[in-house]
Amino acid sequence: MQQDAPKVRLFVDAPLGDGAAVALERAQAHYLFTVMRLGQGDAVALFNGRDGEWRAVATEAGRKGGALRCAALLRPQAEGPDLDLIFAPIKKARTDFIAEKACEMGARRLIPCLTRFTNAERVNVERLRAHAVEAAEQCEILSVPQVLAPAPLAALLDAWEAGRRLMVCDEARDAPPAMDALRAAGREAGSGPGPWAVLIGPEGGFAPEERARLSEAPFVTRVSLGPRVLRADTAAVAALALWQAALGDWRA
Amino acid sequence: MQQDAPKVRLFVDAPLGDGAAVALERAQAHYLFTVMRLGQGDAVALFNGRDGEWRAVATEAGRKGGALRCAALLRPQAEGPDLDLIFAPIKKARTDFIAEKACEMGARRLIPCLTRFTNAERVNVERLRAHAVEAAEQCEILSVPQVLAPAPLAALLDAWEAGRRLMVCDEARDAPPAMDALRAAGREAGSGPGPWAVLIGPEGGFAPEERARLSEAPFVTRVSLGPRVLRADTAAVAALALWQAALGDWRA
Known part of the structure; x- marks a missing residue:
């Protein structure tokens, strides 16, 4: 499945799941839309350390914030050793x-x-x-x-x-x-x-x-x-x- | 033997051996005599990657150079794996x-x-x-x-x-x-x-x-x-x- 993974990966705190909407903080929006020059409709790989890695699409791409929506599970969460x-x-x-x-x-x-x-x-x-x-x-x-x-x-x-x-x-x-x-x-x-x-x-x-x-x-x-x-x-x-x-x- | 080892260690290119004199470059003299505040008669541990580690004594402590003399072998050179x-x-x-x-x-x-x-x-x-x-x-x-x-x-x-x-x-x-x-x-x-x-x-x-x-x-x-x-x-x-x-x- 790694072929489909977007190149830009972002760690977020919000829960991830099918269709889940994720609001972006100012610094995250700046990184995605200014530094990495992504825009509305572009894909990002999201992970939060709990719910696996998700392909998400930018639904709102602003200078001070934005939003993504999870579209497909790229990799399930795997627990490593304790x-x-x-x-x-x-x-x-x-x-x-x-x-x-x-x-x-x-x-x-x-x-x-x-x-x-x-x-x-x-x-x-x-x-x-x-x-x-x-x-x-x-x-x-x-x-x-x-x-x-x-x-x-x-x-x-x-x-x-x-x-x-x-x-x-x-x-x-x-x-x-x-x-x-x-x-x-x-x-x-x-x-x-x-x-x-x-x-x-x-x-x-x-x-x-x-x-x-x-x-x-x-x-x-x-x-x-x-x-x-x-x-x-x-x-x-x-x-x-x-x-x-x-x-x-x-x-x- | 580590108890006798001077606290300041210095890598040099010169050959080391019993009684060997080692001339110091300007940067080395600066380090020993200005930064570390050593003076004539003070001891330094010298090594060159070939001849083991030697206790050496400062015989000349100048601002632009100096000299040391090897006094005692602290540790013999040990070859690690190739x-x-x-x-x-x-x-x-x-x-x-x-x-x-x-x-x-x-x-x-x-x-x-x-x-x-x-x-x-x-x-x-x-x-x-x-x-x-x-x-x-x-x-x-x-x-x-x-x-x-x-x-x-x-x-x-x-x-x-x-x-x-x-x-x-x-x-x-x-x-x-x-x-x-x-x-x-x-x-x-x-x-x-x-x-x-x-x-x-x-x-x-x-x-x-x-x-x-x-x-x-x-x-x-x-x-x-x-x-x-x-x-x-x-x-x-x-x-x-x-x-x-x-x-x-x-x-x-």
Whole structure:
């Protein structure tokens, strides 16, 4: 069906369905009708992260707003693995990058996490979400990771969801190779991987008490990402790739 | 030995060895003595990608130049896997990012490659090298990938080195999952992985004749990186991570 997909893709919040009308905000109308030079009757691919991807036609093309009407389902919504990415915020450009990559790599939620050595500039949740949305629009992805409010690491661990496992990428060199550890965890889990999260530590590393707490948590799988120090954004992509390959939708 | 390592690391071209004197260029002297506020007698960690990492002491600290003398070997040079990253240049910021990530992920050479659908801005080899050097300096890495001059894909394949295998990340969905394909190739190869290269295609994909040629090449292992479209920079990190985990130095 991809041959029929319009070249312009747009993420919207509104519900999508056969015949559904979608009102456009000013910025969206500007993008479609001024930047992309579409007009009334032209087609756009719409997705909202919930209802699949729809071919929609512009029914009203104004400078300050407009409307589209859903005409045909292009792709049904497909749920990826239940995978969170928890990361300690770093410099703004690299944090933006992590949001973009989390989307491409199929994370379902993105959770900024404050640790003792987090060099936290303020985390702008809306900005992270915008980067994830842009990645989804450009990469033909149907799901946009939910971006949660920043939370201290201890609070996340205190409120840990029963049954969710946590892959901790630890720069201490005594953890087993990630691929081996994940495959072993997968064999224990049986049929499906179940819910997981990946935790990328701050650039200064975890504090000793944080490392101790993570080591003791029964839901944690500590892994090593090789012999070189990785920046946090690199570690995020690498860890998600290994998780998807071992347990997620990159398998056969 | 890392406790004794000076905090400031500097990449130099000069040979390093016990008692070796290293002259500093103006920019290096500016960085050490003005930006980092070091002075005569202060220690720096030096590496050149060949002779390991050395503790060196400033013997001359001027505004326009200076000199260091190697005092003690901190870490011997360790050779990583023989792994090239071949990539089609993309937007400048993402190409810079690929150079940085190639270094962190342990690629030995970085080869810009021109394909039919490469949207080639000019490739600045020196700029790519500077990004790789910066990553090595900041991430405590001893090796800096060599950056080769851009070459057309056909020329690279015409002159392909005997015995080197090529992992081709193909967005066509009929290739096997990367991890499976790499492990199978590893079993065939026997003891060590031998020389490899990873090829990341252009954002527009390979042209049909390029894909045909790659499919026929006996040294090619075609792989899939999952069901989502990845930007080229994401694909580079993910592919290198899977290669290192399957065949490289991320194994036990």
